Amino acid sequence: MTFDILVMQIFSGFSLFSVLVLMALGLTIVFGLMGVINMAHGELMAMGSYMTYVTSVVFQRYFPDHMGWYFIIGIGVAFVVTFAFGFLLERCFIRFMYKRPLDTLLATWGLSLVLQQLFRQVFGPKEVTVPTVQWLQGAWKISEGLELPLNRIFIIGLTLVIAAAVFLFLYRSRWGLRIRAVTQNRAMAGAAGINTARVDAVTFALGCGLAGIAGSSFTMLASTGPVSGQQYLVDTFIVVVFGGVESLLGTFLSAFAIGQTQISLEYLTTGSMAKAITLLVVIVLLFLRPNGLFAAKVRR
Amino acid sequence: MHNEKRRLIKHALLLGAFSLLPFSLVSQAQADSVKVGIVHSLTGTMAMSEASVVDAEKLAIEQINASGGVLGKTIEPIVEDGASDWPTFAEKARKLLENDHVAATFGAYTSASRKAVLPVFERNKGLLYYPTFYEGLEKSPAIIYTGAEASQQTLAAVTWLMANKGKSVYLVGSDYIWPRTTNKLARASVTKQGGSIVGEDYLPLGNIEFSSVINKIKAAKPDIVLSTIVGGSNVAFYKQLKAAGIDSSNQTLMALAVTEEEVTGIGAENLTGFLTCMSYFQSLKNPINEKFVAAFKARYGDKRVVGDPMAAAYTAVYLWKKAVEKAGTFDVPAVIAASSELVLDAPEGEIKVHKDNHHLWKRARIGTINAQGQVDVIYESAPIEPNPFPKL
Numbered sequence: 121m122t123f124d125i126l127v128m129q130i131f132s133g134f135s136l137f138s139v140l141v142l143m144a145l146g147l148t149i150v151f152g153l154m155g156v157i158n159m160a161h162g163e164l165m166a167m168g169s170y171m172t173y174v175t176s177v178v179f180q181r182y183f184p185d186h187m188g189w190y191f192i193i194g195i196g197v198a199f200v201v202t203f204a205f206g207f208l209l210e211r212c213f214i215r216f217m218y219k220r221p222l223d224t225l226l227a228t229w230g231l232s233l234v235l236q237q238l239f240r241q242v243f244g245p246k247e248v249t250v251p252t253v254q255w256l257q258g259a260w261k262i263s264e265g266l267e268l269p270l271n272r273i274f275i276i277g278l279t280l281v282i283a284a285a286v287f288l289f290l291y292r293s294r295w296g297l298r299i300r301a302v303t304q305n306r307a308m309a310g311a312a313g314i315n316t317a318r319v320d321a322v323t324f325a326l327g328c329g330l331a332g333i334a335g336s337s338f339t340m341l342a343s344t345g346p347v348s349g350q351q352y353l354v355d356t357f358i359v360v361v362f363g364g365v366e367s368l369l370g371t372f373l374s375a376f377a378i379g380q381t382q383i384s385l386e387y388l389t390t391g392s393m394a395k396a397i398t399l400l401v402v403i404v405l406l407f408l409r410p411n412g413l414f415a416a417k418v419r420r
Numbered sequence: 421m422h423n424e425k426r427r428l429i430k431h432a433l434l435l436g437a438f439s440l441l442p443f444s445l446v447s448q449a450q451a452d453s454v455k456v457g458i459v460h461s462l463t464g465t466m467a468m469s470e471a472s473v474v475d476a477e478k479l480a481i482e483q484i485n486a487s488g489g490v491l492g493k494t495i496e497p498i499v500e501d502g503a504s505d506w507p508t509f510a511e512k513a514r515k516l517l518e519n520d521h522v523a524a525t526f527g528a529y530t531s532a533s534r535k536a537v538l539p540v541f542e543r544n545k546g547l548l549y550y551p552t553f554y555e556g557l558e559k560s561p562a563i564i565y566t567g568a569e570a571s572q573q574t575l576a577a578v579t580w581l582m583a584n585k586g587k588s589v590y591l592v593g594s595d596y597i598w599p600r601t602t603n604k605l606a607r608a609s610v611t612k613q614g615g616s617i618v619g620e621d622y623l624p625l626g627n628i629e630f631s632s633v634i635n636k637i638k639a640a641k642p643d644i645v646l647s648t649i650v651g652g653s654n655v656a657f658y659k660q661l662k663a664a665g666i667d668s669s670n671q672t673l674m675a676l677a678v679t680e681e682e683v684t685g686i687g688a689e690n691l692t693g694f695l696t697c698m699s700y701f702q703s704l705k706n707p708i709n710e711k712f713v714a715a716f717k718a719r720y721g722d723k724r725v726v727g728d729p730m731a732a733a734y735t736a737v738y739l740w741k742k743a744v745e746k747a748g749t750f751d752v753p754a755v756i757a758a759s760s761e762l763v764l765d766a767p768e769g770e771i772k773v774h775k776d777n778h779h780l781w782k783r784a785r786i787g788t789i790n791a792q793g794q795v796d797v798i799y800e801s802a803p804i805e806p807n808p809f810p811k812l
Contacts, residue, residue, distance in 0.1 A: 125635055135631060136631070139629070246468045246681070250687075258662075267665045272631075338628075340663070342656040342659070343654075343685060344655075345652060347465050351626045351627075386629075391632070394632075
């Protein structure tokens with residue numbers, strides 16, 4: 121392996137890390153707060169991808185001169201729409217199923233099927249083409265043989281920005297304070313005057329919004345079709361479970377570990393083998409630490 | 421009590437609404453009609469490839485009906501959804517054969533779905549027309565294969581590549597039966613022609629992370645990349661290749677599972693200049709193809725494109741019609757016997773059913789994908805005799 125390839129491999133590891141973080145962030149927050157396992161998380165990402173697609177179509181038709189901006193706007197649209205959808209979903213559907221984790225599992229899985237068919241009806245069974253904006257096409261050529269794809273650099277940057285924003289929101293804002301209070305002790309927080317129902321709705325919506333952003337940025341890497349969400353779901357769950365389901369830091373570290381491991385193994389073996397070995401390692405580690413890398417230490 | 425009643429009424433209404441569904445799909449049987457089955461995935465992962473194959477089959481049936489039907493009978497298609505699930509395919513096939521007593525069935529797309537329905541058709545003495553290019557190594561008395569088998573696609577492509585593009589090949593594919601078998605044949609053929617395989621990589625179906633594979637390709641610097649990646653992964657693969665700075669200007673790549681249909685999902689800008697090998701391309705210039713494409717666009721919209729399996733499925737319906745007319749009956753054994761050495765002018769040009777192996781004599785065509793998402797043909801073979809069990 122030459123130096124160039126080594127650098128590109130490490131970069132790929134970072135890129136996969138950022139992709140995994142984007143996928144898992146929303147799910148971690150929702151699961152940590154409400155104990156809801158949202159099987160429709162993948163479809164919410166697909167919804168974000170489709171919103172980006174819709175934005176691109178609108179720009180192509182009405183503002184063809186400003187195509188370069190569509191992607192930034194698209195990410196915003198994806199966030200707003202999935203956030204709003206998540207809010208409605210929590211109010212009309214999820215909140216009736218708290219404290220029934222198995223039922224939520226089934227219900228959200230059913231929801232994912234409904235959403236898939238909805239995408240199929242609205243956008244057709246085939247994948248749609250989401251154009252990559254001009255300034256994110258191609259690679260940053262550092263030297264002959266050492267090239268870093270611009271879209272991956274963008275996704276790494278986006279992940280850092282989103283992660284920082286989520287951190288500030290959770291640890292430096294009043295809403296964050298409420299969310300953390302409810303996460304730690306729902307009854308006590310309620311007694312102290314926090315409207316836990318609203319905190320639930322906002323958190324769930326936030327989780328969905330983050331899924332939307334993830335889906336939006338993945339249009340540059342992968343396909344946008346009715347079943348695209350399924351491609352992400354398994355990886356997302358592995359990251360969340362491996363990291364310790366309630367810990368943001370755990371999610372980061374597990375995404376990093378899985379990302380680098382998988383990328384290195386893919387280089388040394390084949391893609392299928394790498395995935396199998398990664399899963400095996402995760403299973404063994406979960407066997408040793410059943411609550412994941414960073415289990416929250418709370419009294420139950 | 422009141423509530424109970426209301427719920428009952430609601431349920432009854434729902435039930436009523438559901439029971440109406442099948443009737444909207446199946447029109448009333450007529451005495452002067454003949455039933456044929458169509459079984460493809462209309463939901464699930466494979467719907468994105470199979471839904472348009474159904475469109476092509478329905479178009480052929482409508483055209484035949486408009487021009488007087490077969491043996492004076494109108495064709496009545498019964499469409500079943502295999503739902504991208506192989507046991508469901510088998511179940512629907514059984515329903516078509518045992519309940520509907522269809523004269524022939526057009527269906528299955530993936531090799532897995534074909535393997536699932538094969539015993540059903542053999543046991544019930546049914547007849548299935550299978551439209552997809554596939555890995556070969558199969559010959560069933562109940563199936564007529566209208567797609568290319570490996571020697572008409574993979575081996576033809578490899579031979580051309582060895583002669584024109586270089587000797588070192590990197591194989592990359594999705595991890596299931598078609599790519600694995602195809603690559604096994606490709607490897608044997610490459611080695612035999614003095615070439616070498618410098619890498620072979622498989623990724624799980626639905627995989628979206630290709631950066632390591634791309635780095636491996638960069639490290640191996642092969643003359644040729646031969647891709648058997650399918651489905652949604654395709655989109656990810658070509659987008660990431662382009663982003664990593666690999667395009668047709670610095671790498672020869674041949675895709676064996678990219679038709680015009682896939683190009684619309686991947687985006688032509690990510691594929692421009694790459695090669696593909698099929699029996700049929702929408703851009704073929706012959707009167708029958710031009711008529712077919714125009715009819716398809718008129719029926720389903722101007723933006724729709726036609727790919728190889730769709731043309732093969734369309735051909736299958738006409739092939740069945742011709743065999744029935746030659747046999748003078750809808751009786752399956754007679755139709756199969758009449759199919760032998762049957763010649764038909766199809767959108768891909770003249771095809772001929774092999775005298776005993778149920779595959780078609782087909783041409784292999786190689787083309788480059790252009791910026792409009794169409795394919796410019798650069799090589800066309802003579803008709804190749806189908807040989808589903810090639811000796812290598």
